[in-house]
Amino acid sequence: MAGDIIVLKFGGSVLRSQTDVPTAVHEIYRWYRAGWRVVAIASALGDSTARLLDKARELADEPQPHAMAELLASGERQAAALLGIALDRAGVPARVLDPREIGLTVSGTVLDGDTSAVHVEQLQTLLEYTPVLVLTGFGYGADGRLQTLGPGGSDHSAVYLAHALRANRCRLLKDVDGVYESDPAAATTTSLQRFSALGYADALELATALIQPKAVRLLDRYSARAEVAAIASPYESVIGRFDRTPARPSATAPTRVLILGMGEIGRGIHRRIEAMSEHFTIVGALIRDRNKHDVADTPLLDSLHETMNQQADVVIDALPELEPANSLVSHFLERGTSVVSANVPLIAEAGRKLGTLAARCNAYLRYSAAVGGSAPMLETLRREMLHHEIRAIATVFSGAASDILDKCSKGFSFDDLLLNATTELGPARVHEELSGITAIRKLRVLARHAFGHDPDALRVTALDAESLNRARDALTENCTLRLVARAWKISHRVFGQLQLEA
Numbered sequence: 001m002a003g004d005i006i007v008l009k010f011g012g013s014v015l016r017s018q019t020d021v022p023t024a025v026h027e028i029y030r031w032y033r034a035g036w037r038v039v040a041i042a043s044a045l046g047d048s049t050a051r052l053l054d055k056a057r058e059l060a061d062e063p064q065p066h067a068m069a070e071l072l073a074s075g076e077r078q079a080a081a082l083l084g085i086a087l088d089r090a091g092v093p094a095r096v097l098d099p100r101e102i103g104l105t106v107s108g109t110v111l112d113g114d115t116s117a118v119h120v121e122q123l124q125t126l127l128e129y130t131p132v133l134v135l136t137g138f139g140y141g142a143d144g145r146l147q148t149l150g151p152g153g154s155d156h157s158a159v160y161l162a163h164a165l166r167a168n169r170c171r172l173l174k175d176v177d178g179v180y181e182s183d184p185a186a187a188t189t190t191s192l193q194r195f196s197a198l199g200y201a202d203a204l205e206l207a208t209a210l211i212q213p214k215a216v217r218l219l220d221r222y223s224a225r226a227e228v229a230a231i232a233s234p235y236e237s238v239i240g241r242f243d244r245t246p247a248r249p250s251a252t253a254p255t256r257v258l259i260l261g262m263g264e265i266g267r268g269i270h271r272r273i274e275a276m277s278e279h280f281t282i283v284g285a286l287i288r289d290r291n292k293h294d295v296a297d298t299p300l301l302d303s304l305h306e307t308m309n310q311q312a313d314v315v316i317d318a319l320p321e322l323e324p325a326n327s328l329v330s331h332f333l334e335r336g337t338s339v340v341s342a343n344v345p346l347i348a349e350a351g352r353k354l355g356t357l358a359a360r361c362n363a364y365l366r367y368s369a370a371v372g373g374s375a376p377m378l379e380t381l382r383r384e385m386l387h388h389e390i391r392a393i394a395t396v397f398s399g400a401a402s403d404i405l406d407k408c409s410k411g412f413s414f415d416d417l418l419l420n421a422t423t424e425l426g427p428a429r430v431h432e433e434l435s436g437i438t439a440i441r442k443l444r445v446l447a448r449h450a451f452g453h454d455p456d457a458l459r460v461t462a463l464d465a466e467s468l469n470r471a472r473d474a475l476t477e478n479c480t481l482r483l484v485a486r487a488w489k490i491s492h493r494v495f496g497q498l499q500l501e502a
Helices: 018-033 048-059 065-089 120-129 153-165 200-206 213-222 264-274 304-308 325-334 344-360 377-385 400-408 414-425 427-434 437-451 465-473
Strands: 005-010 037-042 094-096 105-108 113-117 132-135 169-174 194-198 226-230 237-239 255-260 280-286 314-317 338-341 392-396 457-460 482-490 493-501
Touching: 005 018, 005 153, 018 037, 018 065, 018 264, 037 065, 037 120, 037 153, 048 065, 065 094, 065 132, 113 153, 120 132, 120 153, 153 169, 153 213, 153 226, 194 200, 200 213, 200 237, 255 264, 255 325, 264 280, 280 304, 304 325, 314 325, 325 338, 325 344, 338 344, 344 437, 377 437, 392 437, 400 414, 400 427, 400 482, 414 427, 414 465, 427 437, 437 482, 437 493, 465 493
Parallel strands: 005 037, 005 169, 037 132, 094 132, 169 226, 194 237, 255 280, 255 314, 314 338, 457 493
Antiparallel strands: 105 113, 226 237, 392 482, 482 493
């Protein structure tokens, strides 16, 4: 298994507190969405390891090593568990592993050991079923007792597991975007030289405060390489059998982002962008009612004319309807400004036209979030189409319909669930979800990519109490119903269907 595995190590300098966990999720998600299987290794949050050491030394000058190892490991366990919970919340299929599950064995001293063995086949099997695995940076000795790998030990774990898995990439994520000629935090000048590549001896000379020296020596032993990078960074410093290579100067100006819509999706986007202020700046956000928003340092726009006059590098469309999104997106694409859209009606109804406009004006139109949300449906289709002819597709879309069916299978009343959904989402949104309008729009986009055009004929079963009861009568017990969207091609025609299935 090689070619599509990346090991990501998140240090305490990037996981400074629980509020940084969503940023780590974003980093994992961008690799997962691109088709990579991810092994994520989490260090303890921020200075929690130092605080645990202080607690131990309040009780004893020389704490018992195995007890100390258990105490220090609790910080990494907490970080890994929080990361796993956040990944699940984001819809990313992930599993948090105890190192014992993969036989990660450590030799040497209890508090400063070295990795010595791992069950590679077990790790490979787990990655086949779950594309994101979250691990801590410690292991177990031959006696079955926990051992740690010294300060910065998760660097060592990342390098070791990347080598064992023959992963294509090992990326050590830090609070700096690579290795510099000296520590940027202590520098009195902003003109420090960053390196795009450097050798093992160079890394030991320049970056011992950044990377665990044992991890660098392990890279040397394996003739392997590892990347040192910041979260969301487009570049890195690569440590390997290289000469010291200065990096070319890179643009440092943050990307200017304009957000259209500040509903649930828009607010989530705003939070993520604010958390990466070194990479992005928000030039404005289109809203309907100023009184509903309290967003510091973000210009709020309630005029289409004012919005169209904003100078942005990227426009993010988080509006819920065809208009004014179509007018705004068309305007910015004509100016050569790239657009990312999560707007289902816009992409279903006007996606072809907008895609042609984007190509003509040398801009990009990206809209994966309009179809799959956290599931990379369009990306998966594109990868499959490189190797296979697609004859049929079938999927279950997330949304109110899926939530209601899940809860109905647990015994909740359909009428009660419908009332709750209507109260929470509004009658128009619920009608589009349960009648199948939203699912069919998404299916049209998928079919367009798989077969070259929208379905010629559609058969739709709306979700209501009658259809639900009729489907239940045809099923055995303990079956969960799903509203399944299908499209298939016969000769030159494409057919689509939305119906309840077990």
